Amino acid sequence: MLERFGDRLVAFHLHDNDGSEDQHLIPGEGKIDWRRVMARLRAAGYSGPLTMEVCDQFSGCDDSGARAFLERAARAARWLCEL
Numbered sequence: 001m002l003e004r005f006g007d008r009l010v011a012f013h014l015h016d017n018d019g020s021e022d023q024h025l026i027p028g029e030g031k032i033d034w035r036r037v038m039a040r041l042r043a044a045g046y047s048g049p050l051t052m053e054v055c056d057q058f059s060g061c062d063d064s065g066a067r068a069f070l071e072r073a074a075r076a077a078r079w080l081c082e083l
Contacts, residue, residue: 006044024055
C-alpha cells in the first residue's frame, strides 16, 4: 500500500499490538517490524506527522505507573524517528 499510495499520505497513526487485538501498545512492545515500516515510509517519501496512539491498558501500568508509561512512550517516539 505504501508503494502505491505513499505519495498521498498526509498523516500516519502508529501503535503496536501482539496480533490478537487492537491493543495500542507502545511501538516496539508488540510484533510490528518498525524498522521495516519506517524504511517503507521513507522510501515512499513521507515526511509528514507521526501520531502515536498508545494506551496503558495492556502495558502492565497502574495509575501510579503513568509517568513510567509516558517515559517509555517518549523513548519509543525518539527511537522511531531514528530508524
